[in-house]
Each structure stands twice: as structure tokens, then as C-alpha cells.
Amino acid sequence: MKSSDKILILDFGSQYTQLIARRVREIGVFSEVKPSSISIEKILELNPSGIILSGGPETVTISSSQKVHKSLLEAKIPILGICYGMQTIANELGGSVIRSNIREFGHSEISYVNHSVLFDSVSFDSNILNVWMSHGDKVEVLPDNFEIIASSKDCKVAGFQNLDSNIFGLQFHPEVTHTNQGETILSNFIFKVCGCRKNWSTFDIIDSMVSDIKNKVKNEKVLLGLSGGVDSSVVAMLLHKAIKNNLICIFVDHGLLRLGEVDEVMSTFKSLDIDIRLIDASQLFLSKLSGETDPEQKRKIIGNTFIEVFENEAKKIKDVSWLAQGTIYPDVIESSSDDHNSSVIKSHHNVGGLPEKMNLKLLEPIRELFKDEVRKIGAELNTPEHILKRHPFPGPGLGIRVMGEITSERISILQKADKIFIDELKSEKIYDSLSQAFVVYLPVKSVGVVGDERRYEDVLALRAVETVDFMTAKWAHLPYDFIGKVSNRIVNEISLVSRVVYDCTGKPPATIEWE
Numbered sequence: 001m002k003s004s005d006k007i008l009i010l011d012f013g014s015q016y017t018q019l020i021a022r023r024v025r026e027i028g029v030f031s032e033v034k035p036s037s038i039s040i041e042k043i044l045e046l047n048p049s050g051i052i053l054s055g056g057p058e059t060v061t062i063s064s065s066q067k068v069h070k071s072l073l074e075a076k077i078p079i080l081g082i083c084y085g086m087q088t089i090a091n092e093l094g095g096s097v098i099r100s101n102i103r104e105f106g107h108s109e110i111s112y113v114n115h116s117v118l119f120d121s122v123s124f125d126s127n128i129l130n131v132w133m134s135h136g137d138k139v140e141v142l143p144d145n146f147e148i149i150a151s152s153k154d155c156k157v158a159g160f161q162n163l164d165s166n167i168f169g170l171q172f173h174p175e176v177t178h179t180n181q182g183e184t185i186l187s188n189f190i191f192k193v194c195g196c197r198k199n200w201s202t203f204d205i206i207d208s209m210v211s212d213i214k215n216k217v218k219n220e221k222v223l224l225g226l227s228g229g230v231d232s233s234v235v236a237m238l239l240h241k242a243i244k245n246n247l248i249c250i251f252v253d254h255g256l257l258r259l260g261e262v263d264e265v266m267s268t269f270k271s272l273d274i275d276i277r278l279i280d281a282s283q284l285f286l287s288k289l290s291g292e293t294d295p296e297q298k299r300k301i302i303g304n305t306f307i308e309v310f311e312n313e314a315k316k317i318k319d320v321s322w323l324a325q326g327t328i329y330p331d332v333i334e335s336s337s338d339d340h341n342s343s344v345i346k347s348h349h350n351v352g353g354l355p356e357k358m359n360l361k362l363l364e365p366i367r368e369l370f371k372d373e374v375r376k377i378g379a380e381l382n383t384p385e386h387i388l389k390r391h392p393f394p395g396p397g398l399g400i401r402v403m404g405e406i407t408s409e410r411i412s413i414l415q416k417a418d419k420i421f422i423d424e425l426k427s428e429k430i431y432d433s434l435s436q437a438f439v440v441y442l443p444v445k446s447v448g449v450v451g452d453e454r455r456y457e458d459v460l461a462l463r464a465v466e467t468v469d470f471m472t473a474k475w476a477h478l479p480y481d482f483i484g485k486v487s488n489r490i491v492n493e494i495s496l497v498s499r500v501v502y503d504c505t506g507k508p509p510a511t512i513e514w515e
């Protein structure tokens, strides 16, 4: 059977698994991630051109760790094992893996030992290639019919291959940019070993999504909850291209949006000729939240009220058959690998229960895309730049940035301060270099003095972070002068604030939002 020009990535729990998938796509070939526990039958059904086994935190030297199925290694599909992925291949095929006395983390140098197609067009400078390692265990004895292709000072088997069965292993991480020419190594595996053809460019993606939507939806109407965030906005642009006026967007104003946001979103989409309907439910949300101080309860109230409002509005629109959602690939991967026993840190606002409740068919046109791909196709679809470059904004909005009880006065103070902070970040051209920036309202009274008057008012905190995946984040080192200017403006322009502080806590140990 002809394979489908797709690389399957089996996730053994590495922090780099999604990065591998993104790199393969950047190279121009479709990739998908599945948990390492997936059955061999399912893998054969997916019919990949090649498989990459990711790294992982476990050790193959204990029996309970997740291993690659031996039958997969005999299935005649090209395989590349990276780090733990390599060790599990060695272990299953009769080689041996030991715990190493010397662990290699970070930069390392490998040298070329035997010819390998993986190293075609890779230049080893004085027989040295700079790579990124992160391992404790190492392959000690090769399985039969394997040969070493690269070694490092502390790791004799830094790469191996079996050309008869097209199985390769690398102890280092070619997907990480610190590995020199890692992209060439991955490209060699994808094109030269697996024989894939390029099939993943912005043009291909849009084209296939639009025809997919048309085939599915035909002449039926689609409803979309539009928040003005990147994901739902790009879904709106895509659906509009595919089905024009059969798309109806609902924008719920829960009263917890940023200053001017309602007008901005409405006028942006109206000017694009998209049918967008505003539902002002701010009073309802505020009354339901009245007196509530618990962060999780606040999130639940906002989530449930959102569903209630959306459902009521949807009922008023006749003949709708579909509900579109802006689910993206990381959400899909996270929910499919739920064997990871991670504890719930925050219950994220989602509208997952809506389609069944409303008896609608679910349409998720961007569920195969990573965030950077969503931005790329968004740009190609002429989504306004101010939308594509917006920092993420949580579903519960300012509701989780007002600590404790939410009141309209507190929301109003926060909206004004947030606008000052964001406007200054934009005018100083700092905004685009940050991943997220916002203000938090603290219901803590503090003493101040303005002129000869004593002031006893609330405190605001500025938060700005840099992150790639929002799972971890660094607090941004904003210039002191800049923080000073923002603080001055806030305290001078908003009389109900006596003090501004800057949050210099990373994630972990803190989270990005305060609640």
C-alpha cells in the first residue's frame, strides 16, 4: 500500500515532542503525534511513510517503562529514534542500554564514524558537529546488524543505523536549534530514507481545508463563537472564504473584556463583511459572579454562563447545523495523551460540551495546526495584523485578573490601567517581543500621598512574560525607566490606585495568570 507522505511521531514524554512535529512540518511534510502506547494495528492503519520515536524522561533499564513494540521494528517502516527513542530500539533488538556515570546535558560535540544518509550534506568541521544532548542512559552494546554512525567523548554510540531495515537512532536532538544542521539531518530522514514528497505549505493547507469545509458543510449554516483571539478569528476567516454568508458569528461580551475591545472586534469583522452579532451579557455575568471570591468557582460560573448565553442566542438563529470551534493541535495532543497523570492546576474555560447539548455537528477546521501555523495561514487569509499579533487573552478575561470579588468598579480600574500598560508597550515597540502582558488588580489597601493628601487605595501589579509554549515562562526584564513611566501614568491617571508593583516570578513556581 502506498504510504501517505506523513511522518508519525510517537510520544514517549519528551518536552521536545511537539517541536519534532513542528520541525517536520516546517520541512514541508505533514506530521502527527500519537502516544507511545498506540497499538501497532492503529499505526499500520495510519500508514505513515516513516516514524520518529521521541525522547522521554524514563529509562529502558526498568521493566515498567514504555517501550517500542518489537513488531513495529519489524514492520518495514523507516524509523528514527531520538534519545530515549534510540535506547528503546536498542533494548528491544537485543542491544544493551546502561545508566551512564557521566550525564550529558546541553552542548556536546559528535564526530562522524561511518557513512550515513542522515549526514548527507551535513558538514562536520574538523570532524566535529555541535549538537544538543540531554541524557543519563546510553547505548552500550549495539543490536545485531547495527553500526555506529557517530560518537561523542562520553557516548560511543551517539548515532546508529541498520540500513537493511531502515532503522536509525540519534542520541542527540536534531529538532533543537542548538544542534547544528539538525534540519538537514531530519530532512535526510524524511526525504531520502522515507521518500516523502512535500505536501505541507500554507497554500496546500488552506486549499485542502477550504475544500474539506465545503464538502462537509455543503449549503448548511455554521455558527461560530468569535472571541477576537487568534484561533477563532482565523477560523472565521477560513470559513468565510469557504462558505461566505453561511457563517454566522456570535461575539459574547461578558463584561470582562479589555477597554475598547468590543468595538474593535465588531468593527474589524464587520469591515471584512463577516456576519457577526454582538450579545451584551455583561450584567448577567456580573450578577452571577457577585460575592464570589474563589478562582475556580469564578472560572466555572463564567464558563457555564457563557454556554447558557451562547445556547440561548443560537436557538434564535434558524437552520443552523454546525458549530465551529478553534481547537488547535496542542489541545488535541494533550487530550489524547491523558494517560499522563497531571494534576489539574486550573480548570480552563472551554465550551467543549456545547455541540452535543445543542444538537449540532462539530466543525474544527484548524485542529491539525500548531499556533505558528495558525498565524501563517491567518496572514495568508488577510486576517488583520493587530489580531494575529495579539497576546493570548484567557476565556474568563479580566475575571481572573481581578483578585477576589469582581465588581464593575474594579473591572473599570483594571481596564484603564491595562490600556495604559499595553499602549505604552506598543508605543515603545516592546509589545511584540513579549508573549503576554497585562495588569492584575489586588484588593489590598495601601497608603499613598498625593500633594498634601493621604491616599488609601488599591494596588495593581504589572505582569509581562516571555515563553514559547506557555507551559513555562520567564518574567520579562522590562527596562526600569519604562516600568517607572507606566507606574506614574497609572497612579496619576487613576485616582483609585495608590501603588503599582512589578511581578518578577517565573512559571514555575508561579503561573502566568494570578488566579
Ligand code: XMP
Pocket: 299, 346, 347, 348, 349, 392, 393, 394, 395, 396, 436, 470, 507, 510, 511, 512, 513, 514
Ligand atoms: P497559566 O496561568 O495557567 O496560563 O500559566 C497559561 C496560559 O493560559 C491562559 N489561561 C487561560 N486561557 N481560559 C483560557 O482560555 C482560562 O481559564 C485560562 N487560564 C489561563 C493564560 O492567559 C496563559 O496564556
